[in-house]
Amino acid sequence: MALIECPSCTKRISDKSTSCPFCDFKLAGLSPQDQDREWQRIQQEKKDKLLSQSMLALIIAIGAFAYMYLAQPYPESWQAQVAYGLIIVSVIWFVANRIRLLLIKKKRR
């Protein structure tokens, strides 16, 4: 019995199993090439999702920043506090997404 990497969740599973016990990914009938292709597709999907999330984070940061610049609310007002909070949260979110993007494996194994 050999161990292979699940194309979907990348956990180690038996090559005899017909579906992944962790994520229910169907393995039966997939050739190694198909599994590779499926793995690539799933990694690409993860990448696309992270990219659109970091774009969203960037837009929120820019929006909050533009609001601060244009509306110039008093620093003590709740509007300013919310805008500051949004900038901080979205910048952290953006950086976290970029790091997760870097951590996505490019090659299987």
Ligand SMILES: [Zn+2]
């Ligand atoms: Zn799996």
